[in-house]
Amino acid sequence: MMRFACLAGLAVALIVSSCNRDDTITTDSPPRILLDDPSGVYTVKTGRELEIAPRYEYAGYASFCWTQEGRVIGTEPTLLYRAGSVGTAFVRIEVTASGGTACEELRIETVELEIPVxxxxxxxxxxxxxxxxxxxxxxxxxxxxxxxxxxxxxxxxxxxxxxxxxxxxxxxxxxxxxxxxxxxxxxxxxxxxxxxxxxxELPFSWSFAATEYRMAAGRTIRLTPLDIARTQGVVFTWTQEGAVLQQGAEPALCFASSEQGIHRVVVTASGGEGESSFTVSQELTVEVCAPEGTYRRPCTAASSAVAARVYEYLPAPGQFVNENYSAGTMAEACAWAERQLAKPNAFVSLGAFGGRIVVGFDHSVGCTGGYDLAIGGNSFATSSEPGIVYVMQDENGDGLPNDTWYELKGSEYGKSSTWQEYAVTYYRPTAPGMGVAWRDNRGGSGTVDYLNFHTQDTYYPAWVDSESYTLRGTRLEARNYFDGQDWINPPYEWGYADNFSSVDRPDDDPNVEAAANVNRFRIADAVRFDGRPAQLRYVDFVMVQTGVQAESGNLGESSTEVCDFRDCNCQE
CATH class of the missing domain: 2.60.40.10 (Immunoglobulins)
Incomplete structure (x- = not known):
């Protein structure tokens, strides 16, 4: 914007206003405009009025003219400007007095009302x-x-x-x-x-993490309805081809079989009396696959120690989601994550609780009893954002991670403060720059807060089409706290990605620059649904999920970051 003082006609005014008093020539001073905002820039909201009230000097008996685009909009010393639509307007004030004429141009920015969304x-x-x-x-x-x-x-x-x-x-x-x-x-x-x-009298409802399951012959998996809204007086009946496998108040069924092929199992829930009685059923299919080892792919001289492919990238909302990249589909999101993991010291953020990434190797990673996997993060002494690690075998041999996940037990496994089958539903915000509301399956709720120093419109993943989505997994108790100056995220003992552990990190580097550093994991720590060792001889896929739901003020949500997945025992 150009501000200027207008001195048009000043020379003439000086001549006209000069006079001879006792042989002394005197001259009236030209008027001066002193804007109430020295910057000359004013802001007003749509539909509101803005009073612009400059001070004037040497402006006795002056005339005033306010114009906008050549149109006169005021003739008083003060202008009452009524804002219309959003935009920029330039207004000129011209003051004429006996000493001459002065003018100033000022800018008015009309902005939207900030009505809460x-x-x-x-x-x-x-x-x-x-x-x-x-x-x-x-x-x-x-x-x-x-x-x-x-x-x-x-x-x-x-x-x-x-x-x-x-x-x-x-x-x-x-x-x-x-x-x-x-x-x-x-x-x-x-x-x-x-x-x-x-x-x-509560209405009955339930959900299922999946309706199709796969397992190697001879293994046992648990089939169970989740998020059951009512259990009092409800009877769960499990049948296979009409034969009752289990009946009673226990909703879950432990399914074991060595007979390969597709098995169809039906669970029925019934309860209530009279008009409030109900009966609902759900069919599940279990594919019993060939025994473990049938589809194992040994590590060879041509194998890469680094994970070869990202199969799924579904973060929870978080401050780095949608930032500096664009992805409209899951395939595009996975491709971006693959490119990030291929860069040195580049990270993929998993967002708040439950955000996940699934990767696979070009070979099967063997279980040695020692450390078999290394996963990079960016933890340091006061910043641990633990990620739960899960592993899977390609039990049906189709090359896809659609079989059975096994959690790698860490130091918090089995504690009363650690919740299994914890689920959080995230809801799409209604306007840009908003936090993301969430609700969990234990009656809790909150928001993933939006931090104003980020530039993306939303933390809600752009490639999620639905208005809400649910992430489920193991939740650790959050340990973050504010020490009066900074937010602190202390480490957990061992067994988690992006965790400044003194046990499973390979060195004592304090990592003050928050560079990439790894945690190491044992496949031998894989457990079944009941906490017993899974006794896997190898795995093909790895999943990491953010394991806490916590906010740390200006640091934002606790979100696991990963930068590398590696087979510790594969020689490149």
Whole structure:
């Protein structure tokens, strides 16, 4: 923008205004314009009024003219400018007095109103809970440059002025909940309803991680419904070709067979009485494959010690997701991840809890009893973001990771603070620059906060088409804390990727520059669903998942980073 003082006609004014007083020639000074904002740049929001009130010197009996694109918009010393649509406008003020004429040009930026944008997963639908239980509600609200106020109300009665709210009722019935986020620019409200039932009146629901399973002959796997909303009084019946395999309150079935081929198993849940009775069924198929070793691919002189391919890259939302790359499909996301892993000291971020990457080798990685795998991360003394490691054999020989995953047991395995089958559902934000709301299968909720120093519109993976997606796995207890100056993410003892372990890292380098450093893993630590050793002689695929759900202030979410997958015993 060019600001200038206009002195047109000043010479004439000097001559005209000069006079002879006692043989002394005097001259009136030209007017001066002193803008109330010295930068000459003003900002106003759409639909609002902006008062521009300069100060003037030597402007007695002056005339004032405000113009925009040659059109007069004011003739007073002060201009009341009403903003229209978003954009830039240039306004000129011209002051004429006895000493001459002065002018200034100023710029007005009209910007959008910052009305809060709200994303609440439960909005517009009815939630059902048992009397006496809790429902935690955690809306995501886009950050604005002005303070935001929050109000929760239940059936019209205000109950909280916090963003997050936990609803609980010992009485049955349906309650209407309303959340309002407001600031000086406006407000946004969303509503949901909560139906509170007696425990034996809860509607039955369940889910399944898969409906097709594969296993090597002679092995045992667990088939189980997940996220069961009601278990009281429910009977689970497992049948195969009409024959009852198991019946009772236990929902899971341990399936074992040495007979190769496709086995069809049906689980039926039934319960309730009278009008509230129900019966639902789900068919599952289990392919019993050839015995272990049938499809093993030995390491040869031509084999690469480094993982050859990325089969899946599905991060949870996180601050490095969608940043500096574009992927519209899973294939494009995997191709990008492969390119990253091929670069020195380049990382692939898995985002918040459950974010995962699946890689495969061009040979089978053998189990030696010692360290067999090395996975690079960027941990250092105060920054460990542990990733759970899983391994898989190509049991059906099709070259794809569609068989049985086995977790590699780490130091936290089996502790009461470690949760198996933990699941988190992430919801697409409703506007750019918003945190991502999430809800888990244990009644928890929260947001993956958006950090304003990042530039991508959203942390929600661009190649996920659905409005929400669920990630499931083992969750470790978060250890992050703020020490008064910095956020600290302490290490776990051993057994996790991107973890500053004193046990499974190969050296004592403090890694103060957060460069690539590895953790090593034993295939012998692979466990079955019941914690017993899986006794795998080799593996073909490796998966890493972020193992914690935690936020660390200006550091953002805890997210496992990986940079390398290597067979420790393969000589290149």
């Amino acid at each position: 709200v994303s609440l997963p439960e909005a517009g639908r009815e939630c059902t809970i048992a009397a006496g239980s809790e429902l935690r509600l955690s809306p995501a609200v886009a950050r604005t440059s002005i303070p935001t106020r929050y109000v929760w109300s239940v059936d019209g009665r205000e109950v909280s002025d916090e963003c997050n709210y936990t609803f609980r009722s010992d009485e049955t019935g349906t309650f209407r909940l309303r959340f309002t986020a407001s600031n000086d620019d406006g407000e946004t409200s969303v509503e949901t309803s909560v139906k509170v039932c007696a425990p034996d």
